[in-house]
Structure formats: C-alpha cells, structure tokens
Ligand SMILES: NC(=O)C1=CN([C@@H]2O[C@H](COP(=O)(O)OP(=O)(O)OC[C@H]3O[C@@H](n4cnc5c(N)ncnc54)[C@H](OP(=O)(O)O)[C@@H]3O)[C@@H](O)[C@H]2O)C=CC1
C-alpha cells in the first residue's frame with residue numbers, strides 16, 4: 094500500500110486530537126495539514142501536549158485550500174460546520190465526518206433535533222451495525238464519504254442490536270441510562286463543565302426524550318430489524334474524563350430466556366474483533382476500554398421485570414469517535430479493518 098496522506102480539521106479539539114493520536118500508530122498514514130478556528134497559528138502542542146511527535150506543527154485555518162491535496166480528510170468540527178467544508182473537497186478525497194451533519198436519513202428528524210437545513214446523508218460509519226442479514230461494513234468499502242456515529246448511539250446500538258435483530262425484545266419498550274465522561278462535551282468552555290460544578294457530582298442532561306441522539310438510535314435499531322422503536326434515553330455526566338457506561342433495558346418477547354439471548358449475542362459478535370461479550374459473571378467497566386477501539390458488553394435477564402438488561406462500555410473518543418472513524422477509513426480504502434487500532438485498554 095502506498096502512503097495515505099491525511100488532513101485533520103478541528104485538530105485542536107478532543108475528537109481531532111484523538112484521531113491524531115490513533116493515526117500516529119497507523120502504519121500506512123502520513124499526517125498532513127492540521128486545521129482549527131480560533132487556535133489557528135498556534136502549535137498543536139499547546140492543545141495536545143501528549144501528541145509529542147506533532148507538538149511543533151502549527152495549526153492552519155480551516156479552508157478547502159488547506160485541506161485539499163490529501164487522500165483523506167477527517168472533520169472534527171462543531172455540528173453544522175462540516176457540510177460547507179466537505180462540499181469544497183473533491184470526490185477523489187475520502188471525507189470522514191466525526192460530527193452529526195450527515196448521520197440522519199430523515200430531514201424531518203434533523204430539523205426536529207438539530208434545527209436548520211439537513212446537509213444530507215452519508216454512509217454510516219458503524220461497521221458492526223446489523224443491516225438486514227449483513228453488516229454496515231459492506232456498505233463502507235470504496236466509499237468517499239463517511240458519517241461517524243454519535244458516541245452514545247454507538248454504546249446503545251452495539252449493546253442492544255443483537256436482541257432487536259433476533260426479535261428477542263420489544264423494540265417499542267427500551268430504556269437507556271448512561272454515565273458519560275466530560276470529554277464527550279468537547280473542549281469549549283461551558284459553565285456546567287467547570288470542575289467546581291462537575292467534580293463530585295453526577296448530573297443528568299438532555300432529559301425527557303430531547304437528546305439529539307434519539308433519532309439516530311432509532312434509525313440504527315430499525316436498520317437492525319425493528320419495525321418500530323421507542324426509547325427513553327437519559328445521559329448523565331459523571332466525573333471522569335472519558336468513557337460511557339450504558340445500561341439499556343428492554344421488555345422481553347414472550348417466552349424468551351437468557352440462553353437464547355446469549356446465543357444471539359455470541360452469534361452476532363464472536364467474529365467481531367472489537368466487540369467483546371464478556372464471560373458470564375464479569376461486568377464491563379469504562380476503564381477496561383480506555384484508549385482501545387473496543388466495546389465491552391454483558392447481558393442479564395431481570396425475571397421479575399421480564400426485561401433484558403445490557404451493560405455496554407466504550408471509550409467515547411475511541412470506539413465512540415476516532416477509532417470508529419479510522420476503522421471506517423480502513424474499510425473505505427480496502428485496508429485490513431483493524432489496522433492501527435488497538436484492543437488493549439489503559440488501566441488502572
Ligand atoms: N467528544 C466526543 O466524545 C465526540 C465528539 N463528536 C463530534 O466531533 C466533533 C468535534 O467534537 P469535539 O472534538 O468534542 O469538540 P471540541 O470543541 O473539542 O473541538 C472542536 C474543534 O473544532 C474547531 N472549530 C470550532 N468552530 C469551528 C469553525 N467554525 N470552523 C472550523 N473549526 C471550528 C475548534 O477549533 P478551535 O480550537 O480553534 O476553536 C476545535 O478544533 C463534534 O461534531 C462532536 O459532536 C462525536 C462523537 C464523540
């Protein structure tokens with residue numbers, strides 16, 4: 094394989110920085126232009142001191158001129174900013190958007206949850222998503238545009254889709270409660286993200302079915318085979334830098350018991366390099382996934398409530414963003430899917 098040149102827009106941000114951290118271990122990649130907005134003109138090391146080999150690189154303004162001339166461009170920009178940039182990049186460039194602009198298929202859902210005009214729909218960058226009898230990875234081979242999923246969406250979709258696809262649960266009766274690390278909110282200063290507010294506190298947000306990830310979760314579970322989806326989704330900020338622990342429950346279909354569910358999860362994930370159904374009795378923790386492109390899962394049946402309980406853990410910045418983005422890049426370019434991606438977490 095010849096060397097792939099890569100530019101990263103939003104390189105001073107958390108998603109862009111994590112894309113760069115992972116790309117530094119990718120054997121086929123050469124890192125080119127790095128761009129930002131207010132941080133343009135400053136060295137990357139001011140923003141990401143951990144990215145030592147790139148510390149002296151100067152951030153450039155985010156323009157089509159700066160980003161063009163690369164094989165791949167990753168966009169780690171705020172919602173609504175990707176469409177205009179991508180429109181100026183040629184069809185010969187692989188553009189991978191970590192933002193939400195191109196994830197949804199429905200313009201109405203975009204208008205309801207994000208507002209403004211829908212930019213369009215790109216191939217969806219969750220390779221393990223069950224689509225009918227196949228997987229989304231088949232739809233990523235050779236594409237030149239990819240929309241990377243939201244991190245909460247990744248945790249819930251991977252957690253529940255085997256049960257939905259096998260019709261073991263009622264997809265119209267799903268409840269998900271998540272513990273989320275602060276990096277999921279990006280690095281822009283916001284009062285509720287101040288250490289004085291957040292250290293020592295767990296705080297819900299996006300409560301009452303209004304979080305913008307709701308339509309994306311529904312879209313995925315419909316792809317996985319549900320006729321209709323109703324989910325009550327509540328994320329909670331907890332004092333950790335990274336990680337999502339999602340507890341998702343769904344009403345069991347009549348007569349379904351744990352062995353059938355476990356068999357469905359094993360069939361769905363045994364061959365997946367990054368999705369790990371843990372041995373019975375062992376429960377996922379965010380710590381075990383930190384820095385790794387993995388999702389850890391465990392399932393149980395709550396007999397009294399007749400509900401399936403799934404606990405899933407990911408690193409929001411790796412499997413939830415940058416790792417999924419690079420996995421999608423590998424597929425789009427015909428590289429082995431796991432290239433440059435680790436399953437080894439960082440603990441304690
Ligand atoms: N954080 C996470 O866990 C996840 C994030 N994402 C998505 O990735 C994208 C980036 O998120 P995140 O890295 O967390 O956000 P950050 O706030 O940490 O970073 C945003 C980046 O975008 C740049 N930027 C801001 N405004 C503009 C603009 N108008 N034009 C060009 N560049 C701009 C910033 O540059 P500057 O420093 O100069 O202001 C910075 O580099 C978002 O769409 C987010 O939703 C998706 C999944 C998970």
Ligand SMILES: CC(=O)N[C@@H](CCC(=O)OP(=O)(O)O)C(=O)O
Pocket residue numbers: 191192193242243244245273274275276277278279328330
């Ligand atoms: C802690 C926190 O605020 N997390 C974010 C997740 C960000 C994410 O997944 O990104 P997108 O914005 O690209 O969808 C949230 O729940 O809104």
